[in-house]
Amino acid sequence: MRSLHHCPAPAKLNLFLHVTGRRADGYHLLQSVFQLIDRADTLHFDLRDDEQIVRTNDVPGVPEEQDLIVRALRLLQAEYARRHGGLPPGIEVRVEKILPMGGGLGGGSSDAATALMAANHLWQAGLAQQELMILALPLGADIPFFLFGETAFAEGIGEALQAVRGPDCWYVVLEPGVSVPTPAIFSAPDLTRDTEPVIIADFSSSYAESGSRIGFGKNDLQDVAERLFPPVREAVEWLGSYGDARMTGSGACVFCAFSSERDADLVLARVPGKWKAWKAHSLGSHPMKSLLQNQAVME
Template sequence: MRSLHHCPAPAKLNLFLHVVGRRADGYHLLQSVFQLIDRSDTLHFDLRDDERIVRTNEVPGVPEEQDLIVRALRLLQAQYRRRHGRLPPGIEVTVEKILPMGGGLGGGSSDAATALMAANHLWQAGLTQQELMDVGLPLGADIPFFLFGQAAFVEGVGEALQPVPGPDCWYVVVEPGVSVPTPAIFSAPDLTRDTRPVTIADFSSSLAVSGRQLSFGKNDLQDVAERLFPPVAEAVAWLGSYGEARMTGSGACVFCAFSGERDADQVLAQVPGKWKAWKAQSLGSHPMKSLLQINEL
């Protein structure tokens, strides 16, 4: 096999996000539940006759050398050489980008995770899921989650993952039109850093998706983001009139859960024209898993 096309890189939502402490090196200790949703970037991969990793199209605001996709593939290429004593073929990557940057949806990390899964398959590199997670972690704490491939209770700096049943529901997601830089949120002096730790059992027993409500915990980063970026606060206030609205990640996207697609459609029809908004359904597992199994038949 020399190509793998139409590979999904799905977004995630933070159903809650607590900052429970801070390490001596400055990294924040987090607790969260990450939920995959069926809104995705799409990537296409083709093997080359040389050993170069090449992105074939422009991604606005992301130079090729800084792209997590390219950096992840180069790390996997080096891992392949250590294991097999030679370099694998190069890869051309084409990216159809729809997930916004600075949106808190994990788009760049998801793209990198999909690239690692696809290259591991095309190269027949033989790395396990955990080995791929170890390759991706130095590039970003969200990458291991997308390789983990299911809803997860997340701790540490984002690297400690345990499976957890996520809600079966629909979400309306609003893009407020701003890109929120993560460092600006985590460096804010008024960020809450001492939320009481919770357990998976706390989440599982308290999670309620009923009608237009999703409620457990909060996003500790939201107050800071609303203060620094007023459009986030405006989107939370508007969407909050239909249910419990919450920011995902460090922002800027805002979401609200609904038990059915019809309810989501009704709210989506009311979204002010100044915002981009869309609906998405929760995913039980990463769609690349079934795609790769099909290609192995």
């Protein structure tokens, strides 16, 4: 196989996000539930006749050398060489980008995870899921979740993952029109850093009681983001009139869960024109899993 096209890189939502402490090295200790949704970037991969990793299209605001996709592929290429004694063929990657940067949806990390899954298949590199997760962690704490590929209760810096049942629901997501830099949120002196830790059962029992309308916990980063970026606060307030609206990740996107697509559509129809808004359904597993399984059968 020389190519793998139409590879999805889905977004994630943080159904809650608590900051429970801080490590000696400055990293914050978190607890969250990561939920995949069916809004996704799309990536296309083609093997080359040389050993170069090349992104073939421009991604505004992301130079090729800084792109997590390129860095992840080079990391896997080096690991392949270590295991097999030589470099695999290079790869060209084209990115259809729809997930906003600085939106808290994990778009860059998801792109990198999809690239690792695709290249691992194209190169027949043979890395297991857990090996890919360990390899990718230095590039970003969210990448292991996308490689994990299912709804997850996350702890540590986001890398300690346990599968958990999530809601089957629709989400309305607002893009407030600002890009929130994660370091600005985590470095804020007024950030809550001592939320009492919870256990999976706390989340699961809340879900059982409320069905698809999850209202467990909160996002500890939201107050800081609302203070620094007023459009985030405005979006939370507007969407909050229809349910339990909250920010995902370190921002800026804001979401609210609905039990039916019809309910989501009714809210979408009322969104002021100044915001970009869309709906998405929750996913139980990463769509790359079925794509690669189908490819394996075809081969």
